[in-house]
Amino acid sequence: MPRRVDHDERRRQITDACRRVIARDGLEAATFQAVAAEAGVSVRLVQYYFGHKHGLLVATHRAVIESSAGRFGGDAPGAGPGPEPPPPRAVLRAVLAALLPLDDDRRADAVVLAAFHAAALTNEAVTPEELRGAPRALVDLVAAQLWRERGDGAGPGDRARLDAELVLASAAGLTQGILAGHVTGETALAVVDRLLDHLVDPA
Amino acid sequence: MPRRVDHDERRRQITDACRRVIARDGLEAATFQAVAAEAGVSVRLVQYYFGHKHGLLVATHRAVIESSAGRFGGDAPGAGPGPEPPPPRAVLRAVLAALLPLDDDRRADAVVLAAFHAAALTNEAVTPEELRGAPRALVDLVAAQLWRERGDGAGPGDRARLDAELVLASAAGLTQGILAGHVTGETALAVVDRLLDHLVDPA
Numbered sequence: 001m002p003r004r005v006d007h008d009e010r011r012r013q014i015t016d017a018c019r020r021v022i023a024r025d026g027l028e029a030a031t032f033q034a035v036a037a038e039a040g041v042s043v044r045l046v047q048y049y050f051g052h053k054h055g056l057l058v059a060t061h062r063a064v065i066e067s068s069a070g071r072f073g074g075d076a077p078g079a080g081p082g083p084e085p086p087p088p089r090a091v092l093r094a095v096l097a098a099l100l101p102l103d104d105d106r107r108a109d110a111v112v113l114a115a116f117h118a119a120a121l122t123n124e125a126v127t128p129e130e131l132r133g134a135p136r137a138l139v140d141l142v143a144a145q146l147w148r149e150r151g152d153g154a155g156p157g158d159r160a161r162l163d164a165e166l167v168l169a170s171a172a173g174l175t176q177g178i179l180a181g182h183v184t185g186e187t188a189l190a191v192v193d194r195l196l197d198h199l200v201d202p203a
Numbered sequence: 204m205p206r207r208v209d210h211d212e213r214r215r216q217i218t219d220a221c222r223r224v225i226a227r228d229g230l231e232a233a234t235f236q237a238v239a240a241e242a243g244v245s246v247r248l249v250q251y252y253f254g255h256k257h258g259l260l261v262a263t264h265r266a267v268i269e270s271s272a273g274r275f276g277g278d279a280p281g282a283g284p285g286p287e288p289p290p291p292r293a294v295l296r297a298v299l300a301a302l303l304p305l306d307d308d309r310r311a312d313a314v315v316l317a318a319f320h321a322a323a324l325t326n327e328a329v330t331p332e333e334l335r336g337a338p339r340a341l342v343d344l345v346a347a348q349l350w351r352e353r354g355d356g357a358g359p360g361d362r363a364r365l366d367a368e369l370v371l372a373s374a375a376g377l378t379q380g381i382l383a384g385h386v387t388g389e390t391a392l393a394v395v396d397r398l399l400d401h402l403v404d405p406a
Contacts, residue, residue: 026325028231111324118321121314121382122229128384136385162397165386169376169394174368176375179324181331182339183368191372194365198401 011049011059014039018060023108027115027125030057057126061116064109069137071098071106088149089200092142092167096192099171101178102185110175139164149200163199170195214252214262217242221263226311230318230328233260260329264319267312272340274301274309291352292403295345295370299395302374304381305388313378342367352403366402373398 017039021030032053036043050056101110119125142164143156150160174191177183183191220242224233235256239246253259304310323331345367346359353363377394380386386394 022325024325026231026322028229029325111321114317114321114324117379117383118314118317119229122225122227122318123232128382131383132385159397162390162394165377165380165390165394166373166398169373169380169386169391170369171376172379173372173375173377176320176379177368177372179331180320180334182335183372187365187368188372191365191368194362195369 007049010041010045012063014041014046014049014056015060015063018056019064019108019112022060022115023111027057027119030060032056054125057116058130060112061126061131064112067105067109068099085148088145089196091145092196092200093192095138095142095145096167096171096195097189099175100185100188100192101175102188107179110179114176114179138168142167146199167195167199210252213244213248215266217244217249217252217259218263218266221259222267222311222315225263225318226314230260230322233263235259257328260319261333263315264329264334267315270308270312271302288351291348292399294348295399295403296395298341298345299370299374299398300392302378303388303391303395304378305391310382313382317379317382341371345370349402370398370402 014035018030018035021034021038025034030053032043032046035056036046039046046056050059098106101107116126116131120128120131139161143160146160146163147153147156156164170191174183174188178185178188217238221233221238224237224241228237233256235246235249238259239249242249249259253262301309304313319329319334322328323334342364346363349363349366350356350359359367373394377386377391381388381391
């Protein structure tokens, strides 16, 4: 019986392969055969760990979300050892920049998430419910920073929550625009700064 | 030889069927066979009008964009017969509301566009270049309204253009959130109003 860590590594190896297949060829290309070949393991092993295609897809989606969340963990301002928390504007800019597909890894993740989004709307590979969770946590994070900046009331109110929805909708829309080639990464970051001007530093 | 209008109607009948197939089952389901069956015509007729699947998909995408553009034609403020143009804020709100998937038709169109977006990123069914055009025209429209509201300079400057990009990115992100069930239509409209507060009616 392999040790627990080996199981986790093996599952990770397979979901990583599944991410690459989806980023390259789309969700419908992610068959057990294609993913096993990409991972360099047997189809039987993929079946052993994930049972059905649905289990593999849900695990792969979760892995992408965890990577995204990890990006504003260690490196983001706010996680430093200093006693003084960084300014909310710096935290918000770091979160937004981390969400945009500005390098190859984030681009691949964003393509995979767009594929899951489209699939959840039109077939039974995954359901919208299975893809939720992450956006709610982000709305809370952004609303808390906006409230910290403004210091009004006992906690984030309706306006801070609507602004947080606006921040995340903008990030999602800019991501779509970058992937489709409608906007450059440079323009997207300028839009982010403009949004932050409106939200936390009104003239 | 059928009259010209018959050709246009027939092409429309086929692209309408293709839209329904994609909205229901995804882009990969839009085979000539499935679209012909949905339209109630022969596969040969679909081939006669569109040649290859690629031609059918590009024509279908264009039909969806034209429907969307048509929604802020006749009914939108700005098209009225009065001598006085409506306030820019009213125009912007009408454009944004028209872009969001708040009824069945617009939802179906948004699902089809999400399917095209994902497909353009991961396979050769269509290319990102073939899906462009519409967003640029919208950025110009929004920037012009913002400039009209603010009346600064000889035309929309860099700030108005960045704000216009922000408006359209927000609309795209809210659309994604509504389709995925992250936000309700009501919340999305409240976010739109909040954005307009920031852009054209600063406190």
